[in-house]
Amino acid sequence: MNPFLARLHHLAQAPSRRIIGLMSGTSLDGLDVALCRLTGHGPGTQLELEQFRTIPYSEETRARIRTVFAREQVSLEYLTLLHPWLGSLHATAILECLDDWNIAPAEVDLIASHGQTVYHAPQHQHQRADFPRNATLQLGDGDHVAVETGIITLSDFRQKHIAAGGEGAPLAAYGDFLLLSSPDEERLLLNLGGIANFTYLPRAGGNASTAFSTDTGPGNTLLDATVRAQRPGMQYDEDGRLAAAGQVHEGLLTALLGHAFFAAPLPKTTGPELFSPSFLAEAQQRSGTAHLRLEDTLATLAELSAVGVARAVRAAFAEQAIPAAIYTSGGGAHNPALLAALSRHLPEARFGSTDALGVPGDAKEAILFAVLANEAVAGQPISIGAGRQRVPAVSMGKISFPG
Ligand SMILES: Nc1ncnc2c1ncn2[C@@H]1O[C@H](COP(=O)(O)OP(=O)(O)OP(=O)(O)O)[C@@H](O)[C@H]1O
Ligand SMILES: CC(=O)N[C@H]1[C@@H]2OC[C@@H](O2)[C@@H](O)[C@@H]1O[C@H](C)C(=O)O
Known part of the structure; x- marks a missing residue:
């Protein structure tokens, strides 16, 4: 052998x-x-x-x-x-x-x-x-x-x-389901990376086929690209200070939210191929907002990320109440402007960090792949969210x- x-x-x-x-x-x-x-x-x-x-x-x-x-x-x-x-x-x-x-x-x-x-x-x-x-x-x-x-x-x-x-x-749903399901509460795990996504976890022992994950739209990607273009040398808006100093521009927000992705059924995925500087430039042109102050553009982009999350969360639960417990991870979880916008759009939720669950938010995605490898070698092919995701059991x- x-x-x-x-x-x-x-x-x-x-x-x-x-x-x-x-x-x-x-x-x-x-x-x-x-x-x-x-x-x-x-x-x-x-x-x-x-x-x-x-x-x-x-x-x-x-x-x-x-x-x-x-x-x-x-x-x-x-x-x-x-x-x-x-x-x-x-x-x-x-x-x-x-x-x-x-x-x-x-x-x-x-x-x-x-x-x-x-x-x-x-x-x-x-x-x-x-x-x-x-x-x-x-x-x-x-x-x-x-x-x-x-x-x-x-x-x-x-x-x-x-x-x-x-x-x-x-x-994410595969690792989240295996590591973070709780018998005490249903949960949303919200990862705020370049792209934002969430996993819904029913109570452990409940109907596992209802677990699923979906992207919701941009997390930090448009915020980062805008800061980098207008403030050479800066990688991102640290602690959301610039965004917090700006005002949301409703015209620009409406133009950005006009993309069909935000209304598409769940689950769905996306990337910076769509949410790119040219996506923003087109929306700015349509709404006549190309010369907005950087702070206002960033406030609007943080709002866009938050509205994308809130729309996807509400779409997932239709008329039902959303899970009360939302645990954040990813770099955007360090951005108070983004978190404030999320709280405004999901006021009934209680926000915490996955750190409180024993999985540091910055490490969560790297841990996910270790879990997938563990399953491929020592576990069984896994199926998550059969109801919504329709992906059969895979290694x-x-x-x-x-x-
Ligand atoms: N203190 C902070 N204030 C504001 N934003 C922050 C802070 N720390 C990190 N970020 C944001 O988080 C980003 C990095 O996030 P993360 O590492 O989760 O992304 P990623 O893993 O590359 O994305 P994805 O999950 O889409 O693959 C930074 O580019 C920045 O936008
Ligand atoms: C194709 C790709 O790399 N997608 C990433 C990206 O970053 C966040 C979001 O978009 C998510 O869909 C995914 O990563 C995480 C780890 C996932 O698959 O759950």
């Missing part, structure tokens, strides 16, 4: 596994590295987050990713070169973290690598009759991660979800051996 298969066989039967989850999201701020000890599998999964770090991307790395990121047309040579280069960059980041944490690669069982999304193309967004399918592309080849770290690596998690009928995202992630 291939010794790596024997190792996987052993890992699958072990009571627990030490797994590094990796995530680099649409904000391009860096690579999130979560060292997890996962005990058991399925609804009994126990998480111990041993270490977590974000390795910031250098300006050069950001520029390289932006050369292809969310662009309809790119150099095929550049894309080909970027794929292994990013895999190698991620491997180096892992080895640096392990060195700092005084952990040898041989003491880690698996790596779960999301890769870098460079293009997300659900059918409702690309609308091409010649390719009537959902599609998504993540770069950072898993073989390079495995060979350079010496650790068995699972990668490219989204393709199976698409092959089975989904949009390849959000996958996600492709396996790369280090040799």
